[in-house]
Amino acid sequence: MTPLFILFVWPMSYYLWTWTYWRRRGIPGPLGYPFIGVFLKSLNRNSPGPLQVQKWTKKYGSTFGFTEGLLKTLVISDPDLVQEVFVTQYDNFYGRKRNPIHGDSEKEKRTNLFSAQGFRWKRLxxxxxxxxxxxxLRKIKTTVEDCALELMRHIEEQTAEGQQIDMLAFYQEFTLDVIGRIAMGQTDSQMFKNPILPIVKKLFEGAYSKLLLIGGVLPPFLVEIVRQILMKKMKMGSFRKINEITIEAVNRRIKQREEDEKRGIEVGEPQDFIDLFLDAKAGDVEYFGEDNGDFSKSTSYTNRQLTVEEIVGQCTVFLIAGFDTTALSLSYSTFLLATHPEIQKKLQEEVDRECPDPEISFDQLSKLKYMECVMKETLRLYPLGTFANSRKCMRATILGDIEVEPGTMIQVDTWTLHTDPRVWGDDAKEFRPERWESGDEHFFQKGGYIPFGLGPRQCIGMRLAYMEEKMLLAHILRRYSFEIGEKTEIPLRLVGAATTQPNSVWMKLKARN
Known part of the structure; x- marks a missing residue:
């Protein structure tokens, strides 16, 4: 075997062999281009990836495959298969779909809940x-409400001048303020003057996402080299800056606790996530005796408290996850309420009835049942973070009638799943919160609704997201009604790279009598 074959011909042959993987197995799907597959389809901000996958489902059916370089992905939108992957066969699909450029989650000191897998994920x-x-969440309710009231002051300033408001931008200010104050040590409101905002927004504008996607088309021996270049030489400042801020906040809190201890001051009630993480311990030792069979036991993993690096990792991922998705959910809800005034009126009547006091209590939020229906229906029509609804096959298995090999990625086409008439009926594409009012959600086929994922890896921040949304919408709807204006885009123009978001959500806010 000549050096030329080893260096050139063999790698080319392997790429071409991978490129035709699904065709050779008789599974339909977009072929894309040699060596890179459908990689280029991921780079167009005006055609978000989840919507492109939805188009492919219409063309190829509820199960199809594609490649991105050396990554092989099987797309599913059948509820039974979704249930299989996320619940029934969880032990065979416990890893997430990750691009090689993200690195090895088992070796990263700051591995977070989103990227960790196996034994380490269970511990975290x-x-x-x-x-x-x-x-x-009760302990941080006051902080969330303070942020909501601060945003209300800014809304009042804009409405007093009769201006339309891009609610997406306002909601981003709100969610960043909440996360900053509960997860990054921020001591007061930084709304509309937060230096972190442009840094965080850049993560979702596509530039960094596109760079990270390149890992899938690189040969394995180049991945780590390119990863180091991206992280250091090209100075991916957003990630680094966010980490620096979080590290400083965590270390400051630890130092404060140490000084208080020397003075004999006991640790008080937790003020934010940093306190909660510092206090957190694993109560069930037996739980740490389990693993998924692929990860060896490690004394670092059996530590019953989070390390400082792990606390930084959790706070950072909650910033990234909680900032964008909650702001988008609020934005989509606002658009749907403005375009369905009869539903908005019904929701306002509930808010007036259940939240009569100036301060909205945690228990009052739990009584906003129709608001929950509105939020659930919004997330059905506009699912968020859909690329998180993915898994990696860890052991050879059979999914439906398809043999799935280890290393194969499974991606759910959530947009198709959530509007499938076979699951939701003939009105599947209509905004009808009443479909949730019975409280019996089991009549929806299992695996047919996954806005926060499904199974053991369901989003841990779901309750926090609901609390934020309820709190802010309740305060706004008590005083204003959303109305469309000349700037409102109907239908919404959807864009995005890391997530699918509206280009803008301009609204008139009309004061209620």
Whole structure:
């Protein structure tokens, strides 16, 4: 075997062999181009990836495959298969779909809940879960409401001048303020003057996402080299800056606790996630005796408390995950309420009835049942973070009638799944919150609704997101009604790279009598 064959011919042959993987197995799907597959389809901000996948489903059916370089992805939108991957066969699909350029989650000191897998994920999830309990959320309710009231002051300034408001921009200010104050040590409101905002927004504008996607088309021996170039030489400042801010906040809190301890001052009630994470411990030792069979036990993994690096990792990922998705959910809800005034009126009547006091209590939020229906229906029509609804096959198995090999990625076409008439009926594409009012959600086929994922890896921040949305919408709807204006885009123009978002959500806010 000559050096030329080893260096050139063999790698080319391997890429071409991978490129035709699904065709050779008789599974339909877009072929794309040699060596890169459908990689270029991921780079167009005006055609978000989830919507492109939805178009492919219409063309190729509910199960199809595509490649991105050496990454092989099987797309599904059948509820039964979704249930299989996320619940029934969880042990065979416990990893997430990750681009090689993201690195090895088992070796990263700051591995977070989103990227971790196997034994390490179980440990992080066990320790972190109490942080998102109702008891913990009660402790930060006041902070969330303070942020909502601060945004109300800015809304009042704009409406007093009769201006339309891009609610997407306002909601981003709100969600960043909440996350900054509960997860990054921010001590007061930085709304509309937060230096972190342009840094965080850049993560979702596509530039960095596109750079990270390139890992899928690189040969394995180049991945780490390119990764280091991207992280250091090209100075991916957004990630680094966010990490620096979080590290400083965590270390400052640890130092403060140490000084208080020397003075005999006991640790008080947790003020934010940093306190909650510092206090968090794993209660069930037996849980740490389990693994997924592929990860060896490690004394670092059996630590029953989070390390400082892990706390930084969790706070950082909650910033990234909580900023964009919650702002988008609020934006889509606002658009749907403005374009369905009869639903908005019904929701306002509930808010007036259940939240009569100036301050909205945690228990009052739980009584906003119709608002929950509105939020669920919004997330059905406009699912968020859909690329998180993916898994990596860890062991050879059979999914439906398809043999799935280890290393194959499974991606759910959530947009198709959530509007499938076979699951939702003939009005599947209509905004009808009443479909949730019975409280019996089991009549929807299992695996047919996954806005926060499904199974053991369901989004840990779901309750926090609901609390933020309820709190802010309740305060706004008590005083204003959303109305469309001349700047409102109907239908919404959807764009995005990391997520699918409206280009803008311009609204008139009319004061209620």
């Amino acid at each position: 999830r066990t320790i972190s879960s109490p942080t998102f309990s109702n008891n913990s």
